[in-house]
Amino acid sequence: MKRLSEPPSPVPGGAAIFQRLYTRLGCRGRPPRFEVEFYPYANLMHTIRLREEGAHVRLSDALRGAPLAVLESAAAILLSRVYRRRAPGEILRAYRQFVLLPRTRRRVAALRGVRGSRVKLGPRGSVxxxxPMFTRLNRHYFGGRLHRPRLGWSSRTWRAQFGCFDPALDQIVMNRWLDRPSVPRYAVEYVLFHEMLHVKHPLRAARCGIEAHSLKFRMEEKRYANYDRARKFLDRLP
Ligand SMILES: [Zn+2]
Incomplete structure (x- = not known):
């Protein structure tokens, strides 16, 4: 998640796309004021943050020049996550196909080459x-059979993501922000458990992104004992 010096830039027609999908997914209430920009993430990652009246959306700039259907698809994925709506499969298909295109994969690999990096800090945080957390979760939820990738804390605090599994680098990186006493253990474990599910269900072209959450994934995620508590804690964060 290193940033390049190139600045983010607005997505042409981005706000209109999000407004449209907001309605199409049946999200309730008045739509927020959408601000949508391309952002130089190190991978195919997209984020949305709701604040007061507005919604701030960052789409990986690997989507620059992508067809409208792909942008709509990405919008549906992000909106369905924050508003807990189910996005219809036919809307998601454009995105899934796009990420699997050899051209897209080459482009993402190139971005990663410039922007990505191996985790430098090891698994032991200050809190x-x-x-051991991985080992315990592995034993409890995966019968101890899950392959253990490299584990580490991010060297800087991330603003947009709690954790990330990168299949290409075979590593799980956790946002160092979580490594503090005010964050309960069940919340940290939940994030790690979530990333472990990505290890179990790898998608070749999807990296750290949100596109890998199938319905099956979501169901499996709820097996985590403190799921509701953890979600509540993490969703409440500013
Ligand atoms: Zn995920």
Whole structure:
């Protein structure tokens, strides 16, 4: 998640796309004022943050020049996440197909080459140690059979993401922001458990992104014992 020096730039027609999909997914209430920009993420990642009246959306700039259907698809994915709506499969298909295109994969690999990096900090944080946490979760939820990727804390605090599994680098990186006493263990474990599910269900072209959450994934995620509590804690964060 290193940033390049090139600045983010507005997505042409981005706000209109999000407004449209907001209605199409049946999200309730008045739509927020959408601000949508292309952002130089190190991978195919997109984020949305709701604040007061507005929604701030960042689409990976790997989507620059992508067909409208792909942008709509990405919008549906993000909106369905924050508003807990189910996006219809036919809307998502354009995005899924796009990420699997050899051209897209080459482009994302190139971005990663420039912007991505291996985790430098190990699993032991100042409060939480990811290694025993992984072992415990693995034993409890995966019968101890899940392959263990490299584990580490991000070297900087991320603003948009709690954790990330990168299949290409075979690593789980957790947002260092979580490594503090005010964050309960069940919330950290939940984020790690979520990333472990990505290890179990890898998508070749999807990296750290949100596109990998199938219905099956979501159901499996709810097996985590403190799921509701953890979601509540994390959703409440500013
Ligand atoms: Zn995920």
């Amino acid at each position: 939480y140690d990811l290694a």
